[in-house]
Amino acid sequence: MKPFTFVPVKLKFVIILLMIFTVNGLHAQVRVYGFDKLKPLLNQQNNTTYVINFWATWCAPCVKELPDFEKINAQFSTQKFRMILVSLDFKRSLETRLIPFVREKNLKAEVIMLHEPDANSWIDKVDPKWTGAIPATLIYNKDFRDFLEGSYTYDELYNIIINNLKQ
């Protein structure tokens, strides 16, 4: 006898539903990191080119440039490339704002919430030039590092990446 046939049809339906929700849920998953956990991702010594964008759902210029970042992420997805969107939203708005936003905009790039309220302790470790205003973006690989406080145009972003991408 096949064991699965014992499971009532109704329950099977529930299991299938649960599986669908789990898969959908993964797309809107946002991990919450302290700076210690984020820091290694800012200093990888390998052939991957990293784009680390600091943003928040309430930051208008950040939200405005997100479609460009998403486009770039899709374009370079088959390359040695990794994009991380580091949200600086308040922790209390993780469930009420950030996750719904990620789901609604259908963001495909990896989203991490950085929860480290003592910003003075870590801003310089991202880049000493950073005064703390967002958006801010770090683009780097083992041979190259570029940091900008402010917004990139799509072309700037594309050119920096294409000129520094490693095979």
Place this chain on the structure above:
Amino acid sequence: MKNSLVILFLSFLSLNLIAQGYSVGDKAADFKLLNVDGNYVQLSDYEDAKGFIVIFTCNHCPYSIAYEDRINDLNRMFAHEGYPVIAINPNDSVVQPQDSYSKMIVRAREKSFGFPYLLDATQEVFREYGATRTPHVYLLNREEESLVVRYIGAIDNNYEDAAKATEKYVESAINRLKAGEKPEPDFTKAIGCTIKVRKS
């Protein structure tokens, strides 16, 4: 040769960019800006002030909003000791309509601001000071006839929860100034909203 000249030029350019605005120890300029009560305010109006807590802040930015009560508290604590808060909204209201003068009036009333809330309409003051985000504090101290910048940065080290802040930078900086000492630290960084610059 040509390349190195270009690099030299670019590094001068970036040095100039970094050098914009005040550093600790610089003399701060006075300004004359429109307050939410309809009157113009300038620092020289305050003849008895020992200094000022100048805070670039605004209506819309969640980090500014998170600090509104603490800014009110700072003024309550230190205005009568000679260090009043002077809040300045540096944002362009075309870029960020929530930061318009009329909405500043509404916000000041809602939160019962006990300090002037001024509009940097020409955006010259924030540039002169070198503010890059909201909120951004410049603590000025009267030394002889000048106002000297003695602390630049954050109000404390926890934007999310005032009760969890373990370093109250502005408060301790003023207490040190009152004791005749220099603030330590005299410069901190914080996450904030970019200043919304008028589009030409």
